[in-house]
Amino acid sequence: MASIKIRAKLSGDVTTVKALIKHPMETGQRKDKKTGKKIPAHFIQEVKCEHNGTAVMTALWGAAVSKNPYLSFKFKGAKAGDSLKLSWVDNKGQSDSTETKVS
Amino acid sequence: MKKLLTIAAMLGLMSAASVAVQANPQQDLAEFRAYFKDRFPDVPFNDYVNGVYAVDQASREQWEAIEEFPPYELNIDKGKKLFSTPFKNGKTYASCFRNGGIGIKQDYPYYDTTAGKVVTLEGAINACRKKNGEKPLKWKKGAIADISAYMAYTSRGHKIDVKIPADEGALKAYNRGKNHFYAKRGQLNMSCADCHQWNAGNRVRADILSPALGHTSHFPVYRSKWGGLGTIHRRYGGCNKQVRAKPYKAQSVEYDDLEYFHTYMSNGLKLNGPGARK
């Protein structure tokens, strides 16, 4: 929850979701300036957004998605007050999720 | 008639000389603003706080895309938490600042006439820590930038209001800052003004040079290049290095004085930190 900021705004019958996730999204190619060694790849591989338990968006990401990644998409079928859950899993098996209400 | 004119001319010369010896900040400010108004006649005064995005449409659009959900929001959250967490002695940062530290960034930097030096916001944050028995934070990034970001955020919309008291020390500090801004340095032998005043809006390779008017309003800044948040002194060091000059230490007197002059030149513009830049 601490790594995800999410906003879900309803306009007419379309909900626009915007999310910002704190994550290094390391490609594995960057070298540590002090040791000269490559910093291991560490990036989010999958982001899933569920509305009332149904997946509305599944994003598959590679390391070329920018650091502290941003995601936005739109979907129909939600009402104000509906619950939205966003979760992510990275290549190291770490994960996080958060819930928000459509407003 | 001739005699009167001669005397008047002499007086004119004398007052010009005394102005050169004694910095006249208000006059400098008027000339600074006039210069940029002349250089960018279509840019409204209040838009200068957006830096290069006030003078270049293509990069402005990218910046607006980033501002839809800027990465510094994560730093503001972190900063708020740090700001509100009590020290070991039970006190919080609020106890060191006017109005509990909320909405006060427009006062900084200020000249402490008793201590005889310029006090920056980051300087005040660490002074607060020292006062309450805590170790100082590193100056350029990390926790200090997060706290500064939170304090800057609570001050958004407030007009920058750096004061230069009628104090010899304050005027000297202002003058030193002004000299740094206009002095050539480094292997590239360039001054801050070379890029950000005389060549503001021009390109240096692929970068467009931001105008110095409004420069300080958006700090601390999340730079895509850094992949994170940094303080204004971090940027000063970077800029010095970029003209291949040896950088000064963050929160050194040199940078404190520069920030004093630099921020004064943006008086009247509304704070909009923390900001996002390339």
Place this chain on the structure above:
Amino acid sequence: MINMKRRTFLKGSVAAGAVGAAVSAGLLTPRTVMAAWPTAAFESKSVDSALDALAGSHALEGSDKISIRAPDIAENGAVVPVSITTSIANAESISILAEKNAAPLTASFVLGTGAEGFVSTRIKMGKTSSVIAVVKAGGKMYSTGKEVKVTIGGCGG
């Protein structure tokens, strides 16, 4: 085994039997059951091979029903805002590729129930390249591209 993963991903549904077998065989850990991460696609070094790995084919039909919003000249190649909008009916997925990146496939968005044809994100681009948007719908793949210039900065890097 690889085939099973790919087909499961393409169908986008949980083929209980096949996936169940894969889970017990230790190929799919429970948290990745919904959509296995297509390693081969993300590691492919060309647009064609990435699409082959992702969707079994690289046959693309140009479409003017896809628009890419991305800068002509990226301010910073590490953070390039890209938005894809499509009016193609029943779009199942939108993928973004940066042609000249070492591994072109950057992201693939599987559109779920009610999702509109719009995605926005920020990607890293190693150099000037075409950004390609691929929309999968009705068994076909449609695409359009836009060149984004990536330059070295001026202030010493």
